[in-house]
Amino acid sequence: MAQSAFPRSGSSKDLILAHSDLAEADEYVTTVIRYVERGIFKPAPVDVLAMLQALMQRIDRLGDIASGGDQAVARSQHAYAALLDLVYRQFLEVGRPRE
Numbered sequence: 001m002a003q004s005a006f007p008r009s010g011s012s013k014d015l016i017l018a019h020s021d022l023a024e025a026d027e028y029v030t031t032v033i034r035y036v037e038r039g040i041f042k043p044a045p046v047d048v049l050a051m052l053q054a055l056m057q058r059i060d061r062l063g064d065i066a067s068g069g070d071q072a073v074a075r076s077q078h079a080y081a082a083l084l085d086l087v088y089r090q091f092l093e094v095g096r097p098r099e
Contacts, residue, residue, distance in 0.1 A: 007080050010073035014062050021055050022077055022084075029084045032091040041095035049092075052085040 006026065009019035028044035028051075035041050056078055063074030 007076035008073050010066070010070045010077075012062070012066065012070055015059075015066070015070055015073055015077070018055065018059050018062060018074075018077055021051075022081055025051050025055060025081065025084055029088050029091075032087055035091060035095050041097075043092060043095075048088050049085060052081050052088070056081045056085070 007019070007022070009016045025048060028046060028048045031042060031044050059074050059078045059081065063071055063078065066074050
């Protein structure tokens with residue numbers, strides 16, 4: 001499997017802030033590693049999926065007004081957020097106790 005590199009921050013203030021928020025979401029998604037390595041299902045203390053959905057919408061809006069290299073940065077940030085969303089969504093589905 002190809003490794004996805006953490007995206008750059010871009011040159012605009014808004015993309016730099018989005019990059020920071022993406023790093024925070026990335027930290028929350030690392031809870032998945034504990035589950036994979038040790039079987040510990042402990043979701044993050046925040047709604048990571050809502051955070052990522054809002055972040056992707058924000059990045060899309062920034063990408064619409066960005067120019068040059070910042071458009072590529074916005075696409076890269078969005079793709080990374082979508083990957084985090086997919087991974088975390090699967091973690092919640094697989095790890096959730098069955099009734």
